[in-house]
Amino acid sequence: MVIIAIIVAFLLDVQWIERLLLISSMVLIAIVELLNSAIEAVVYRICTELHELSAKAKDIGSAAVFIAICLAIFIWSVVIGNHYFVS
DSSP: OHHHHHHHHHHSOOOHHHHHHHHHHHHHHHHHHHHHHHHHHHHHHHOSSOOHHHHHHHHHHHHHHHHHHHHHHHHHHHHHIIIIIOO
């Protein structure tokens, strides 16, 4: 999905700073998702039983991914909305 969005960002007729924002928001999602996967791998490696702090760490990692996705949706909405729907 991230790669497709980056390709779409290059195909859109927007200014370079807007394109940079679009691409950066997608790269941020990929980075946060990788960090979340690393946290989950460490949690599973250290402890096979469910622990309160392990669950909290996984929840916080998932929340970070959700926030990054919300930010990307906002950025894409503003850029596309201003460029294609505002006169």
